[in-house]
Amino acid sequence: MTDRLTRRAELAERYLPDDLLARFRERAAVYDRENRFFDEDLAELTERGYLQLFVPQSAGGPGLSLDEVSHLQQRLAGAAPGTALAINMHLMCTGVVKAMGDRGDHSLDGVFAEVLAGEIFAFGISEPSNDWVMQGSRTAAVPQEDGSYLLSGVKIFTSLSPVWTRLITHGLDSSDPENPTLVYGFLERDTPGITVSDQWDVLGMRASQSRATILKDVRMRPERVSRRIPAGRVPDLLTFAITSNFQLLIGSVYAGVARRALDLAAAGLKARKSAKAGTTYAEVPESRTRLADAYVEYLAVPAQLEACCRDFDELADHGADWPLLLVSARLNASNAARRAAETALMCTSGSGFDNGHELSRLYRDATAGLFHPPSADAARPMYAAALLDD
Numbered sequence: 001m002t003d004r005l006t007r008r009a010e011l012a013e014r015y016l017p018d019d020l021l022a023r024f025r026e027r028a029a030v031y032d033r034e035n036r037f038f039d040e041d042l043a044e045l046t047e048r049g050y051l052q053l054f055v056p057q058s059a060g061g062p063g064l065s066l067d068e069v070s071h072l073q074q075r076l077a078g079a080a081p082g083t084a085l086a087i088n089m090h091l092m093c094t095g096v097v098k099a100m101g102d103r104g105d106h107s108l109d110g111v112f113a114e115v116l117a118g119e120i121f122a123f124g125i126s127e128p129s130n131d132w133v134m135q136g137s138r139t140a141a142v143p144q145e146d147g148s149y150l151l152s153g154v155k156i157f158t159s160l161s162p163v164w165t166r167l168i169t170h171g172l173d174s175s176d177p178e179n180p181t182l183v184y185g186f187l188e189r190d191t192p193g194i195t196v197s198d199q200w201d202v203l204g205m206r207a208s209q210s211r212a213t214i215l216k217d218v219r220m221r222p223e224r225v226s227r228r229i230p231a232g233r234v235p236d237l238l239t240f241a242i243t244s245n246f247q248l249l250i251g252s253v254y255a256g257v258a259r260r261a262l263d264l265a266a267a268g269l270k271a272r273k274s275a276k277a278g279t280t281y282a283e284v285p286e287s288r289t290r291l292a293d294a295y296v297e298y299l300a301v302p303a304q305l306e307a308c309c310r311d312f313d314e315l316a317d318h319g320a321d322w323p324l325l326l327v328s329a330r331l332n333a334s335n336a337a338r339r340a341a342e343t344a345l346m347c348t349s350g351s352g353f354d355n356g357h358e359l360s361r362l363y364r365d366a367t368a369g370l371f372h373p374p375s376a377d378a379a380r381p382m383y384a385a386a387l388l389d390d
C-alpha cells in the first residue's frame with residue numbers, strides 16, 4: 001500500500017469510522033421520511049472536526065487536500081447522501097479559500113478563523129432562471145456610500161438553511177449601466193432582511209433542507225465584499241476556485257451514491273432466489289452481466305475525480321481545459337449515480353421499490369444530480385465548441 005492509500009485509510013478511520021456511518025445510514029431514512037434536517041449527523045461531524053477539514057495546518061486545522069476531502073465525501077455520501085450534499089457546501093466555501101491561498105491570494109484567509117470558531121458556511125448562488133449562474137445575477141446589489149451593498153433577490157436551494165451562519169453570495173451592481181459588475185462576498189445570518197422559505201418538500205436529498213433564501217435590502221458590509229468582477233465571461237481566481245471545488249465535491253457525493261447503489265445491487269442479487277434456475281440471482285448470468293457492466297462504468301468516475309482533484313491540489317495548469325475537465329467529472333458522476341441506482345433496483349427487484357428500502361431513497365437522491373449547474377444541456381455547447389474550434 002502506498003503512503004497515499006495508507007493516509008486515506010487513516011483519514012476514513014479518523015473522520016468517518018464504520019460505526020459512525022452505520023448511525024448516519026440509519027438516520028438518513030428517518031430524515032428522509034420526516035423531511036427534516038440532519039441535526040444529529042451535524043453534531044457528530046462537528047465533534048470530529050469534519051467542518052474544519054480544509055483549514056490549513058498553518059491556520060490551526062488538519063490541512064486536508066481536495067483529493068482527500070473528495071474521498072471522505074464519497075464515503076459519507078454512501079451512508080447519508082443528503083448530509084454529504086449539504087455539508088459539501090460548507091466544505092466547498094472553505095476549500096475555495098484554501099485554493100485561493102495555495103495560489104497566492106490570502107484575502108479570504110479570515111474564513112479559517114471563523115470556521116475554527118464554529119461558524120457554518122453556506123453557498124447562496126443559485127437563483128431562479130439565472131442560467132448565467134456565477135457570470136450573472138438577478139439579485140440587485142445596490143452600492144452605498146460606505147462601500148457596502150444592499151442585496152435584494154432570491155437564492156434558491158440554499159443547503160444547510162436551518163443552521164448556516166455565513167452565506168457566500170453574489171449580486172449585480174447595475175449603477176453604471178455600461179459596466180454591470182458582479183459583487184461577491186459574505187452575509188451574516190443575523191443581518192436584517194434575510195428570510196428562509198418555509199417550502200421544502202422535494203423528491204430527494206431531503207435532509208439537505210436546501211430552502212430558498214430571500215434577501216431584502218440585506219447589507220453586505222464593506223469588509224465582507226470579496227470581489228467586484230465585470231458581469232459575463234471574465235476569468236477570476238475566486239470564481240475558478242468556486243467552480244473547481246463545486247464540480248469536484250458535488251461529483252464526489254454522486255460517486256458515493258453510485259458506489260453504495262452497486263453494493264446494494266450485489267446484496268440484492270445474493271438475496272433473491274430464482275425458482276427457475278434453482279439458485280440465487282447472483283449466479284444467473286444476465287444478472288451478473290448487468291452488475292458487472294455497471295461496475296465497469298462506475299470505476300471510471302472516482303478515477304476521473306481523483307485525477308482532477310490531484311491536478312488541482314498540485315496547481316496543474318490546464319488553462320482553458322479546466323472547465324471541460326471539471327464539469328465532465330461531475331456530470332459523469334451524477335449520470336453514474338442515476339444509472340447505478342436503476343441497475344440496483346433491477347437487481348433487488350420489487351423489494352428495492354419499497355419506500356422503506358434504502359435503494360428507493362438512493363434512487364430519489366440520485367435524481368438531484370440532474371439539477372446542479374451546468375446541466376448537461378447547458379454544458380454541451382462548451383464541449384462542442386472546444387472540439388470544433390468555434
Ligand SMILES: Cc1cc2nc3c(=O)[nH]c(=O)nc-3n(C[C@H](O)[C@H](O)[C@H](O)COP(=O)(O)OP(=O)(O)OC[C@H]3O[C@@H](n4cnc5c(N)ncnc54)[C@H](O)[C@@H]3O)c2cc1C
Nearest residue numbers: 123125126128129156157158159205210212368371372373
Ligand atoms: C438538493 C440540492 C441542493 C442544492 N444546494 C445548493 C446550494 O447549497 N447552493 C446553491 O447555490 N445552489 C444549490 N443547488 C441549486 C442547483 O445547484 C441549481 O442551481 C438549481 O437547482 C437550478 O435549478 P434550475 O435552473 O432548474 O432552477 P429554475 O428552474 O430557474 O428555478 C426553479 C426553482 O426555483 C424555485 N423558485 C423559483 N422562483 C422562486 C421564488 N421567487 N422564491 C422561491 N423559490 C423560487 C422553484 O420553486 C424551483 O424549485 C442545489 C440543488 C439541489 C437539487
